[in-house]
Amino acid sequence: MSELLQLAQKILEQRVGSEHIEVFVSRSTENDVRAYQGDIEDLTTASSDGVGIRVLTDSASGARVGSAWAGSLDETAISEALREARDNVRFATEDEFVAFAQPDGVTAPQLNLTSPDVDSVSLDEKVALAIELERAVRDSDPRIRQVDSASYSDYAVAGAIASTTGIAATYARTMAYLSVEAIATNGEEDQSGWGLSAGRGPRDIDLDRARRDAVQRCTRMLGAIKPTTRKGIAVFDARATATLLSIIGGALSGEAVVRGRSFFAGRIGEMVASPRFTLIDDPTDPRHFAASPFDGEGLATRRNALIENGLLRGFVYDTVSGRRAGVASTGSAQRGGIAGSPSAGVRALQLQPGTLTQEEVFREIGDGFFIESLIGVHSGVNPISGDFSVGATGLLIRDGQLAEPIREVTVASSLQRMLLDVVAIGSDQEWLPGTAAGQTLAIDGISLSGS
Amino acid sequence: MTTATLIDQNLVEKVLTAATARGGDFAEIFVEDRQANSATLDQRRIEELTSGRERGAGIRVVIGETTGFAHTADLSERGLLKAAEAAAAVARSGGGGTKTVALESYRDNTTRATELPHDVDKARKVELMLLADDVARSQGSAISQVQVGLGDTSRRFLVANTDGVFAGDHQVRTRFNVQTVAVGDTGMQTGYRPVAATRGFEWMTPERISEAASKAAQQALTKLASRPAPSGDLPVVLAGGSGGILFHEACGHGLESDAILKQASVYAGMVGEKVASDLVTLIDDGTMVDEWGYLAIDDEGRPSARNVLIENGVLTDYMWDYMRARKEGRVSSGNGRRQTYAHLPMVRMTNTYLMAGTQTPEEIIASTSYGVYVAQLGGGQVNPTTGDFVFGMTEAYLIENGEITTPLRECNLIGNGPAVLKRVDAVANDFSTAPGTCGKDGQQVPVGTGQATMRLTGVTIGGTAA
Numbered sequence: 001m002s003e004l005l006q007l008a009q010k011i012l013e014q015r016v017g018s019e020h021i022e023v024f025v026s027r028s029t030e031n032d033v034r035a036y037q038g039d040i041e042d043l044t045t046a047s048s049d050g051v052g053i054r055v056l057t058d059s060a061s062g063a064r065v066g067s068a069w070a071g072s073l074d075e076t077a078i079s080e081a082l083r084e085a086r087d088n089v090r091f092a093t094e095d096e097f098v099a100f101a102q103p104d105g106v107t108a109p110q111l112n113l114t115s116p117d118v119d120s121v122s123l124d125e126k127v128a129l130a131i132e133l134e135r136a137v138r139d140s141d142p143r144i145r146q147v148d149s150a151s152y153s154d155y156a157v158a159g160a161i162a163s164t165t166g167i168a169a170t171y172a173r174t175m176a177y178l179s180v181e182a183i184a185t186n187g188e189e190d191q192s193g194w195g196l197s198a199g200r201g202p203r204d205i206d207l208d209r210a211r212r213d214a215v216q217r218c219t220r221m222l223g224a225i226k227p228t229t230r231k232g233i234a235v236f237d238a239r240a241t242a243t244l245l246s247i248i249g250g251a252l253s254g255e256a257v258v259r260g261r262s263f264f265a266g267r268i269g270e271m272v273a274s275p276r277f278t279l280i281d282d283p284t285d286p287r288h289f290a291a292s293p294f295d296g297e298g299l300a301t302r303r304n305a306l307i308e309n310g311l312l313r314g315f316v317y318d319t320v321s322g323r324r325a326g327v328a329s330t331g332s333a334q335r336g337g338i339a340g341s342p343s344a345g346v347r348a349l350q351l352q353p354g355t356l357t358q359e360e361v362f363r364e365i366g367d368g369f370f371i372e373s374l375i376g377v378h379s380g381v382n383p384i385s386g387d388f389s390v391g392a393t394g395l396l397i398r399d400g401q402l403a404e405p406i407r408e409v410t411v412a413s414s415l416q417r418m419l420l421d422v423v424a425i426g427s428d429q430e431w432l433p434g435t436a437a438g439q440t441l442a443i444d445g446i447s448l449s450g451s
Numbered sequence: 452m453t454t455a456t457l458i459d460q461n462l463v464e465k466v467l468t469a470a471t472a473r474g475g476d477f478a479e480i481f482v483e484d485r486q487a488n489s490a491t492l493d494q495r496r497i498e499e500l501t502s503g504r505e506r507g508a509g510i511r512v513v514i515g516e517t518t519g520f521a522h523t524a525d526l527s528e529r530g531l532l533k534a535a536e537a538a539a540a541v542a543r544s545g546g547g548g549t550k551t552v553a554l555e556s557y558r559d560n561t562t563r564a565t566e567l568p569h570d571v572d573k574a575r576k577v578e579l580m581l582l583a584d585d586v587a588r589s590q591g592s593a594i595s596q597v598q599v600g601l602g603d604t605s606r607r608f609l610v611a612n613t614d615g616v617f618a619g620d621h622q623v624r625t626r627f628n629v630q631t632v633a634v635g636d637t638g639m640q641t642g643y644r645p646v647a648a649t650r651g652f653e654w655m656t657p658e659r660i661s662e663a664a665s666k667a668a669q670q671a672l673t674k675l676a677s678r679p680a681p682s683g684d685l686p687v688v689l690a691g692g693s694g695g696i697l698f699h700e701a702c703g704h705g706l707e708s709d710a711i712l713k714q715a716s717v718y719a720g721m722v723g724e725k726v727a728s729d730l731v732t733l734i735d736d737g738t739m740v741d742e743w744g745y746l747a748i749d750d751e752g753r754p755s756a757r758n759v760l761i762e763n764g765v766l767t768d769y770m771w772d773y774m775r776a777r778k779e780g781r782v783s784s785g786n787g788r789r790q791t792y793a794h795l796p797m798v799r800m801t802n803t804y805l806m807a808g809t810q811t812p813e814e815i816i817a818s819t820s821y822g823v824y825v826a827q828l829g830g831g832q833v834n835p836t837t838g839d840f841v842f843g844m845t846e847a848y849l850i851e852n853g854e855i856t857t858p859l860r861e862c863n864l865i866g867n868g869p870a871v872l873k874r875v876d877a878v879a880n881d882f883s884t885a886p887g888t889c890g891k892d893g894q895q896v897p898v899g900t901g902q903a904t905m906r907l908t909g910v911t912i913g914g915t916a917a
Binding site for chain 2: 036039040041042043044045046047048049065066067068069070071072077080081084085087088090091092093095123145146148183189190191192226229259260261338339341375376377378379380382384385387389390391393407408409410411412447449450451
């Protein structure tokens, strides 16, 4: 048994009377290097520990939960957190649906989500990667005027969740990233572009991939115009699609649904999207960087079909939102670190790939606009009403080919319409860090506001 | 309680000496003890109270232009020396000789707080949340949901460095948010209002909470009658206090010296030049007591200050932290901030605002024949290289023939910061501020923004109406 699980279970021994305790402990190490002008700008090495404790008391009229956390695993910090969590219980409103997860018999997938290289590759080699990335971007194109930041980062995290209701789960994960932001100039204006490559360890990342992305994105945006206002087909690239999918994923959370905060509420079994559109949440797929054997309550994760050929199949639930909806948890509790309490959410979305390459999608649609980045997403999308109005940069598509770069535009529609208006899905699925994988996605009926 | 007790002075000196033993030019230790409480009310239920505590130290070592950084939750001598050694690993040359550390006499600071949030009876916090729920629901039967969030933090820190800085601050912040949903024939609309101050819990009076709750409810109710916003280039009138975040994002970030020194800002090399309309005077001021971005000292121990960035349209200066100021041979402007001990400090804003003008808000609206009136801007984002920005309008109306008319559905505003600054053509006398959270390189810090009612041109409304 892992050391962290033992520690969590030891805290459970402090249970008093009929209360229930749930403990989440985590331990992580990280390295971050930023290179600038051939040298290290900063280098961070650190380790962090944390514990989150929830206490539940039950009575005839319902259960109550209180919680507390500490950024340390020392005994004093743990006792203080347990004391605070117990005190906080008293103030919660009794709720018949509140409960801790109980083992549900689903076996967790066997996933190897760690790379030994995070540990074995020396800090010097990691530093060298960041410096090499900076140099490579700078040397790529004479129009690159500056490399704002080129960094290597990695982390290794291990955690355990245990409860007096029988939960005992552990997980471990490593990640490594190379990312770079470059600025290109044509003498009159500057444009920036960002590139990334991610993997489980430093040997799984592709430096040239990050370089190419950053260089292409900033150089081809030079000379961007503000086009006239129009309506048409927007083609989202893999990164922009991933952003879009995570927004849609938010409205597929059972939590949002039971609280009446999703435009999908009450529409199970209806056609909510184009028949080409199949979206699943599958944390058991190890190719997805967000894969995980267990959810935030320590239940096994599973593959959940959300939208199949346009038909709304289901939502994702944690224990409490599931009880409110009268269904079982789908193993989809999310937890925002030690200070966060579980709540239902999608974790590892993927859109079923289509058959066309990006170039074929351009050819098929003829005219439209290619969207490379979305900005202002957190302010411009309302997951309750579905209103969608987001800033974008990209390029016009004319006669099936990329044409002038465009900036200072917004793309607007509603999420409901956009799902139904999907006209093509690319075959170019890309595994990205974050909630969703992405690929080329073409959507009709988009208003592009320019001048 | 004084922040001086966070760590023993002898240990501070020992750690700084160890951190520079391999030849660092500069070393700093930042020790923090942070307590946070939060609670949410949803559908009349108090869902969960959460309390947290985090203690630790961040140590940085600077050699040339390279920074080494390590942090630890282990505040024992062994833990701190280990972190000092890790931070010093960037000093590869080794053996630069021992630095003598002569610390100044300790400067302690504290936020005005008669009631520390952690000591406030939790039952009283719960009562205030229920009050907000009652007030919001009493505004109209169409209010179907009310969510209330309460969060407070008490952050005690001590910072010391090899230049002799030795100071601490106890920062207390209290915040209430009310979110509402109204349902009508046209679907669901939302409302939002925060109450936030760098103050003790005494700020959270029933009057302030009730006002926020009723405004959040009114906003959702009003929006039920909203129509799709127009799209295209239109004059925009920002209500006082509603849109300071636009200048924070679209101009403030470009005036941070890290972006300037990397030539990554449109404002690099522009000091003394006319960058805005004569009506624009932009200030960053950490000394505004009670405001959400108030600080006695920044996270590098430097006293906060009132820094004029743009005066009557002319760029006067940038904002500076220790590292950037050092490179330019000047002093920091008190803008070195960090989210927690586990983060490196960088140049950040405090309270950033545009100074008020002389017109009345009514005059500005009356002189706008067709445009958009923004009563509340939501979050936004800016591309620092181009200055292009995007902001959500969470409450907006059409202006027709000099009068505020129909409410508009939510949509984005986009524009270019430097261009918009030049096209501010009216500023009123009704200055007010708003709290916000600023994210940069993954670090979140509380900031204040402010402005009086004003009119901008050259902004695109990203609506869906034809």
